[in-house]
Each structure stands twice: as structure tokens, then as C-alpha cells.
Amino acid sequence: MIDTPRASIKRLFQFEQTGCTGACRSLVAAAVAFLAAGGVPAATDPLTDEVRRAALARESHIEYMVMVPMRDGVRLASRIYLPKNANPPFPTIFWRSPYNFSEKMEPNPDYFDANLKFALDAVRRGYAFVKQNERGKFFSEGTWEVLGRPRTDGRDTLTWIAEQEWSNGKVGTTGCSSTAEWIMALASEPHPAHAAAVPMSPGAGIGRMGPYYEQGNYYKGGVIQLPMLTWLYHEQNLVRPMFPPDLSREERIRVSKYYDLAPSYPEVDWRKAFRHLPLRDAIVAAGGPNGIFDEMASRGPDHPDWYKGGLYHDNEDFHVPALWVNAWYDLSTAPNIELFNHVRHNASEERIRESQYLIVAPTEHCHMYRLRDPHIVGARNMGRVHFDFDDIVYDFFDLHLKGASDRFPEKQPRVQYFAMGSNEWLTADSWPPADSAGVTLYLASNGRANSLFGDGLLAAEPPDERNLDTFVYDPMNPVPSLGGNVCCLSDQVKTGSFDQRPVESRQDVLVYTSEPLPEDLEVTGGIDVVLFVSSDARDTDFTVKLLDVEPDGTAWNLDETIKRVRYREGFDREVFMEDGHVYELRFAPLMTSNVFRAGHRIRLEVSSSNYPRFARNLNTGGWNPDETEYVVATNTVHHGPERQSYIRLTTVPR
Numbered sequence: 148m149i150d151t152p153r154a155s156i157k158r159l160f161q162f163e164q165t166g167c168t169g170a171c172r173s174l175v176a177a178a179v180a181f182l183a184a185g186g187v188p189a190a191t192d193p194l195t196d197e198v199r200r201a202a203l204a205r206e207s208h209i210e211y212m213v214m215v216p217m218r219d220g221v222r223l224a225s226r227i228y229l230p231k232n233a234n235p236p237f238p239t240i241f242w243r244s245p246y247n248f249s250e251k252m253e254p255n256p257d258y259f260d261a262n263l264k265f266a267l268d269a270v271r272r273g274y275a276f277v278k279q280n281e282r283g284k285f286f287s288e289g290t291w292e293v294l295g296r297p298r299t300d301g302r303d304t305l306t307w308i309a310e311q312e313w314s315n316g317k318v319g320t321t322g323c324s325s326t327a328e329w330i331m332a333l334a335s336e337p338h339p340a341h342a343a344a345v346p347m348s349p350g351a352g353i354g355r356m357g358p359y360y361e362q363g364n365y366y367k368g369g370v371i372q373l374p375m376l377t378w379l380y381h382e383q384n385l386v387r388p389m390f391p392p393d394l395s396r397e398e399r400i401r402v403s404k405y406y407d408l409a410p411s412y413p414e415v416d417w418r419k420a421f422r423h424l425p426l427r428d429a430i431v432a433a434g435g436p437n438g439i440f441d442e443m444a445s446r447g448p449d450h451p452d453w454y455k456g457g458l459y460h461d462n463e464d465f466h467v468p469a470l471w472v473n474a475w476y477d478l479s480t481a482p483n484i485e486l487f488n489h490v491r492h493n494a495s496e497e498r499i500r501e502s503q504y505l506i507v508a509p510t511e512h513c514h515m516y517r518l519r520d521p522h523i524v525g526a527r528n529m530g531r532v533h534f535d536f537d538d539i540v541y542d543f544f545d546l547h548l549k550g551a552s553d554r555f556p557e558k559q560p561r562v563q564y565f566a567m568g569s570n571e572w573l574t575a576d577s578w579p580p581a582d583s584a585g586v587t588l589y590l591a592s593n594g595r596a597n598s599l600f601g602d603g604l605l606a607a608e609p610p611d612e613r614n615l616d617t618f619v620y621d622p623m624n625p626v627p628s629l630g631g632n633v634c635c636l637s638d639q640v641k642t643g644s645f646d647q648r649p650v651e652s653r654q655d656v657l658v659y660t661s662e663p664l665p666e667d668l669e670v671t672g673g674i675d676v677v678l679f680v681s682s683d684a685r686d687t688d689f690t691v692k693l694l695d696v697e698p699d700g701t702a703w704n705l706d707e708t709i710k711r712v713r714y715r716e717g718f719d720r721e722v723f724m725e726d727g728h729v730y731e732l733r734f735a736p737l738m739t740s741n742v743f744r745a746g747h748r749i750r751l752e753v754s755s756s757n758y759p760r761f762a763r764n765l766n767t768g769g770w771n772p773d774e775t776e777y778v779v780a781t782n783t784v785h786h787g788p789e790r791q792s793y794i795r796l797t798t799v800p801r
Contacts (some may be wrong), residue, residue, distance in 0.1 A: 173528040187517035191533055192275070196254040199263040206231055207270045212286065212399040215279065217303045222392075223305075224286035224399075225279040229313055230270040236315035237275040238342075238548035239308050240265065244326040245281045245295060245382060249407030261323060261659045264516065272541050274319075274548070277308060281329075283385070286399060288392065290385060293363065293439065294352060297329035301336055309340035309517040317548040320467075321345040321540070322635075323513040328363075329350030331459035334467040339562040343547035345540050346511055347472040350479030351375075354458035355449075356489060358481040358719045358735040363458055366448040367479075368735060369711035370688060370717060372774070373421060374478060374635040376440060380430050383438025384410055393606075409653070417637045419750065424720045426474075426771040433682075445483050445773040449718040465490040470543045472536075474510040475567065476524050476643050478631050481555030481673070482707075482740035484578055504543070505578060507740070508532060509565040511642040512634035525630040525643020527703050530570035534563070540681030566669060566743035567705070568695060579672030583797050588648030590659050590678075590784065590792040592616055596753075599651035601657035606750055613787030618754070620653040620687060620765045622777045625756035626656055631680065631707055633760055640760060647694060647702040647752070657784060660696060672797025673736035674706070678753065679790040680732050684780035685723045686713045689732055690757045693794075694750040695741055702750060705738040713768070723768050729785055751794050755782050 170212060203209065209229040214222035226248070229237065248262050262278050269276040282300060283291025295301075295576050309316045318340045318681065320330045327349040334344055346352075361367055388408060390399065413434040420433040428443040446452055454460060469490065473483045487505045494500045508515040509529040522532040539559060545551035559689050560574035575581070588605040590596075596603030596616040603616065628636075630645035676691045692707040713721045715732050724730065743749055756763055765777035770779040786792045 152744070159272065163361040180279075180297065181461055183692040188521050188523055188615045190515070191518045191520050192259065192388070194255065194264070195264055196260045199260075199267045200250065202261070203228060203267055204268065206267075206719070207276075209299065212403060213395055213398075214288075214396065215280070215302050215304055215307050218506070220285075221289035222616070223282055223288070223300065223304065225277055228266050228270050228276040230273055232271075233273040235313040236316050237273065237278055237313055237537075238544070239275040239307065239318045240269040240544065241304065241318050241320050242276065242278040242322055242326060243264070243281065243295065243301065243304070243320075244278065244322065245284045246290065246325065247285055247407060247409045248278055248280070249285070249403065249409065251404075251407040252409075257346075259517070260518070261326070261513070262320050265321065268537055268541070272545075274544070276545055277304075279304060280281045280335055286390070286403065289390070291382075294329045294332065296380070297457045298336060300335040301329055302336070304449035305333075305338050305340045315548075316340055316388045317342040317345045319548050321346065321347070321545045321624040322348035325351065329457060331465075331595040333456045334465050334469070335459055335463040336365075337466040341467050343544055344467045344469045345472065346469060346544065348422075348474055348477050348483070349516060351585045352457070352459055353479065353482050354453050354460040354484055356482045357485045358459050359485060360448045361479055361482055362446075362453045363450060364478050364611055365443055365446075367716035367761065368688075368709040370447045370709045370764070371426065371444055372478070372631060373762055376421070376429055377417065377444075377637050378635050379438060379440045380414060380415065380433065380435040382441060383430070384436040385438060386436060394731060403706060404780065415637070417639050417759075421639065425773050426762055441772075445770070447482070447718075448714065459486075460488055463492045466496070466499060468499060468543075468547050470504045470506070472506045472515050474508050474512060475705075476510065476634065477567070477738060478634055479511045480507065480632065481548070481736060484738055488578060502547075504559060505562045505564075506534070506539070507564040508534065509567050509570075514558055524644045525641060527567075527644035528563070529567060532565065532675060533570055564740050564744050566671065566740045568747075569667070569669075573671075573740070579797050580799050583672050583714050583799050586796045586798050588661065588794050588796070590751070590753075590786045590794075592786070596657040596659060596784075599648055599658050601658060603657055605659045605661040605751060607793045609793075610787050613785070613790065615783050616657050617781060618657060618781045620655055620780045620782050622756070622764070622765050624756045624781070625758035626650060626653060626690070627764050628757050630704055630756070631760050633768050636759060644703045644705070645703050647692070650701065651702065651752065652787065655756075656753055659751045661749040663698070663746050663748055664694065666745050667801055668744065668749075668795045669740070669799045671740040671799045673738055674797065675736050675795040676708075676734045676751070676793075677795075678732045678784040679729050679732075680790045681727070681729045681785065682712070682724055682780050683726045683782045684766040684778060684782075685782045686711065686764065687724070687766050687782055688712065688764040689782070689784075690752075690754045690761070691734060691737070692752040692757070693737055694752065695743055696750050698746045703742050707757060707760070708737055709757060710734050711764060712792050729790060749796075753784055
């Protein structure tokens with residue numbers, strides 16, 4: 148990126164400090180009313196699970212309960228769909244999952260079964276479709292491990308598929324979330340059958356990726372992400388019924404018609420469960436099974452054990468053409484985009500470097516193929532988002548698995564991304580776009596940036612006078628999460644963009660806002676945030692959130708992150724704070740694409756909690772997952788000469 152000349156940026160931001168009258172407080176009530184409003188958008192995919200299941204029965208030969216052997220003798224339960232309207236050998240789409248795909252599952256009319264959609268799409272396009280449960284899940288043998296041993300079980304299944312008489316020897320891998328997160332580790336080692344991959348929202352398969360040490364979505368900025376608690380509550384059960392290994396295939400098929408081995412978990416009061424201390428015992432305290440959460444919670448963000456097993460890290464090669472499909476309101480979009488760039492620049496084969504493509508949609512987790520019209524994410528209307536998802540995916544697979552090279556490279560841009568705000572699909576040859584520039588805005592105030600009603604500013608020029616903003620962070624009264632780039636938090640946090648003014652009414656939230664923009668400003672790419680901070684605690688957290696503020700005051704959240712101060716010098720060490728000392732705190736970049744319309748304002752929120760999106764820091768300087776005691780911290784953000792706290796946006800000309 149290049150720096151935009153300061154003079155031109157200064158013209159965009161002409162600041163005037165304005166007072167806030169008592170009328171400001173009516174904004175909170177208006178925001179709450181706004182959240183309650185809205186209609187019900189229509190789904191763009193009208194097919195139900197029942198319709199797809201019946202179509203698969205008509206249009207494919209189905210082989211149930213095929214037990215695929217692994218190198219250690221464990222067998223994995225698989226189902227194979229072979230198209231009736233085509234002749235073998237077939238290219239194969241491989242869908243591997245820890246989740247139940249039994250036909251006894253109750254259909255969800257609001258959330259169709261993705262494995263049925265992808266199976267039917269594959270069969271209708273002349274592909275075999277193989278779906279398989281990871282070891283230790285449902286009818287698969289063995290003991291479950293997170294990501295299901297992709298480097299061995301994944302490879303063994305590729306070999307098995309390539310050896311079948313109905314296979315042409317080429318396999319494409321795909322899936323979303325946990326159905327995709329094993330693909331990266333599999334692709335780190337070459338396999339002759341692995342011809343292409345379409346990983347969708349595969350964040351929990353990424354370990355360390357550049358500045359991001361999320362280690363499978365367990366951490367962000369050194370802080371535990373609580374979505375992993377709710378996910379593992381349902382997944383880490385290692386006590387399960389198992390059938391004798393000598394049970395015949397016919398008998399397995401028969402018993403699967405009245406057993407699907409899906410556990411029924413007790414209802415959980417997640418509001419209470421999230422608050423349980425110590426954190427490492429939260430799943431068991433909620434009535435869930437013992438498992439790996441407590442061990443993983445004790446590791447820290449750079450523990451050596453993260454570099455063993457199924458996670459993919461930035462010191463590894465990549466050997467497969469890939470179409471990466473991500474979403475703006477998801478857990479780990481920034482690391483996913485960093486991974487796309489990592490492969491583009493570092494894969495050992497030029498062919499692989501040139502065979503990477505990126506799509507980022509304005510959706511929730513795994514909703515890029517569950518679009519609505521209009522698509523409303525949280526409460527923000529993205530308009531019509533349709534982007535020919537199915538054709539793009541199968542044009543890509545046709546190129547690499549069938550040798551049909553006349554469509555995908557010509558039609559598909561290297562990067563296709565949705566710019567929110569203007570609600571339009573845009574394209575580029577790289578991420579960020581080659582003509583992007585850097586815009587720096589500085590935090591400023593007269594010492595009263597607390598809440599929406601304070602005097603916090605984002606200024607084009609650094610403030611001439613030193614100043615600071617102080618707030619009290621009480622771990623027992625944390626700032627509540629209101630939407631966000633998140634999934635899987637039960638009913639406690641809804642995914643997406645919501646008016647943040649109810650949160651911004653709190654005194655423990657610092658609010659820095661630009662003046663209205665005189666013209667549209669597209670922010671597409673990474674956003675760096677640097678704060679100078681101090682605290683009377685040995686350790687604490689700082690959170691940041693980027694927002695687009697409409698002329699009526701509606702404040703839409705775009706992206707958010709957090710940083711535990713003890714990790715400011717690196718995630719491989721802990722360096723605690725001293726009272727009276729000021730520290731520079733750098734966050735891993737945020738990531739978005741948003742057009743701030745003329746008349747809109749740019750806003751940055753700063754606090755020390757975003758809960759239950761992130762686990763609370765108890766401020767003691769101890770190891771939080773083991774603790775039950777806490778202290779209240781007085782935290783400060785500094786700005787002015789020698790301590791310039793700032794946000795640096797990546798902008799693209801329009």
C-alpha cells in the first residue's frame with residue numbers, strides 16, 4: 148500500500164467539536180426500537196431437505212454404510228452417491244465431517260442440510276459424491292480428535308477413492324466450517340488424487356497465520372473465544388455407543404434406520420454457563436461431557452502442542468488449486484484472507500500459486516449458499532447478494548477434475564468481494580486491490596471520550612496536546628456483545644451487524660468518531676489499530692471495533708478484535724504491566740470492505756471487554772482459565788505527542 152498525501156486526506160476530515168445535549172440520550176431508545184424492527188426476507192434456495200433427499204434417491208445409486216479402512220485398521224463410515232445419468236469413471240467430490248448425516252435427522256425448515264445440497268448438486272453435474280464421518284463420530288470407528296487426523300485419515304480416504312472402479316482418480320474436497328477445516332492440513336502434503344479444493348469459512352483449521360495466532364479459533368489476540376466452548380459442549384463427547392467391529396454392512400444399514408447415535412444434550416442456560424469460574428470447568432459445570440476444552444484452554448496462544456496435529460500453519464507448503472469462500476460476519480475472516488495471500492505468495496509450485504481464488508460474501512457463517520433476498524445480516528440490509536455461487540464452484544471443479552478449461556479462468560476474477568455500504572460486488576487481481584492506499588486517523592479528545600455522548604474524535608492530523616481517556620473495567624459487569632463477526636454462541640449473541648448505540652451508552656466504552664465524510668470512501672483491506680495504554684492492573688485486555696455511522700446516528704459494526712496486554716511483545720512470552728507505565732499495543736489487523744457514504748462517519752470503539760464474544764480478563768495477572776478471583780481495573784488510552792494512538796485504513800479509489 149502507499150500513503151495518501153496528507154493534504155488530500157485532510158480535506159476529507161474537517162473536524163468541529165460539537166456538544167451533545169440531553170437529546171442524545173434518546174438515541175439509545177431509538178437504537179433499541181431499530182433492533183426490534185425488520186421483515187422476514189425470502190430464501191433464494193427454495194428446495195427443502197425432503198425434496199433433495201427424494202431427488203437423490205431418484206437420480207443416484209446410493210451405497211450406504213461403506214466402512215473405509217485407515218492405515219491403523221480403524222474404519223470410517225461413508226456414504227457414496229453415484230449419478231445415474233452419467234457413465235463411470237466419475238470425478239469425486241469428497242465431503243468429510245464430524246456432524247450427523249443420518250436420514251433420521253429432523254429437517255430444519257430455516258436452515259437446510261448442506262450435505263444434501265452439495266450431494267445433489269454434485270450428482271446432477273456428473274460427479275460421485277462421498278461423505279464421511281470423522282473417526283469417533285457416529286458410525287465411524289475409533290476415538291474422535293479435533294479435525295479428524297486430516298494428514299492420515301484424509302490421505303487414506305483419497306487413496307481409497309482413487310482406487311475404486313467408478314473413480315477417474317481425481318478428487319475435489321469441499322465443505323464449510325468443520326466440514327472444510329481439515330482440508331488445509333490435507334493440502335499441505337501432495338497427494339496425486341487431490342485435484343482441487345473449495346474450503347468455505349475454514350477458520351478453525353488455521354493455526355498461526357502471519358500476525359494471527361488464533362489456533363483453530365480458540366484464541367484471538369491471546370484471548371479465548373467462547374464460541375469454542377459452545378461448540379465443544381456438543382462435540383467433545385468421547386463416551387458413546389459403539390457396534391462390534393465384525394457387524395456386517397447389511398446389519399449396520401439396518402440398525403442405522405432406528406439408531407443414529409446422535410446424543411441428546413441437556414438444555415443449557417448459556418448466560419450462566421459463560422459466567423462460570425474457573426472457565427476451564429465451564430462445560431462440565433453446564434452438564435456437558437469431559438473432554439479437550441479444559442486442556443486447550445490451558446495451552447495459551449503459542450503452546451507447542453498447537454503445532455502438532457491437524458492445524459495448518461504459515462510455515463507449510465500448499466499443493467492444491469483452491470477457491471476460498473469466506474464471509475464478512477464470520478469468526479476468522481482476516482486469517483482466512485491472510486491464508487489466501489500466503490498460498491498465493493509462498494506455494495512451492497507456480498501452478499498452485501496461480502490457481503488460488505478468493506470470494507468474500509456479506510453473510511453469516513456458512514450462509515454464502517443460504518442467501519436470502521434481501522440478505523439481512525443481523526439488522527443491516529445488504530440488498531440482493533446473489534452471485535452464481537453454484538456455477539462458480541462447479542466451473543472450478545470442472546476445470547481441475549474434468550479438464551473443462553473453457554469457463555472458470557475466463558469468467559472468474561482472482562478476487563471477488565462484496566463492498567458493504569454500497570452493496571455491490573467488486574473485483575480485483577489481488578488482496579487488497581493493487582491501487583489501495585493507507586489513510587491514518589488519530590484518536591483525540593479532551594479527556595472525555597467515554598460513551599457516545601463524550602468528545603472522542605478521529606482526526607486526520609495528530610493532536611498537538613497530550614491527553615488521555617480513562618474508564619473502569621469490571622469483569623463482573625463486562626461490555627455485552629451485540630452482534631459481531633461471530634458464530635455458534637447459542638442464543639446469547641446473534642451474528643451480524645446491529646446498531647451499536649446501546650453498547651456505546653456505557654461509560655466503559657470509549658467512542659472516537661470522525662466528522663461526516665464529504666464524499667464516498669471505500670475501505671477495503673486490512674485495518675491497523677495502535678493504542679498507547681496503561682492500567683493499574685498487572686494484566687488486562689483492550690478491545691476495538693470499527694463502525695460505519697449513518698447520518699441518523701445508526702452505528703453499524705464492521706469488524707472487531709481484542710488484545711491481551713501481557714502478549715504485547717509476542718505470543719511466546721508474557722510481560723506484565725506496571726502501574727504508571729504506558730505501553731504500545733498493536734492489534735492484528737481487522738479486515739473488511741465497506742463504502743462509507745458521503746455524510747457517514749467512521750467510528751472506533753475502545754473498551755476492555757466484548758462478552759461473551761471473548762472470555763473476560765480477570766485482571767489479576769494469573770492464568771485466567773484456572774481462576775475464580777478477579778480485580779477491577781482502571782484502564783487508560785493515551786493520545787498526543789509521542790503517544791499517537793491511531794487507526795490506519797486501507798482505502799480504494801472510486
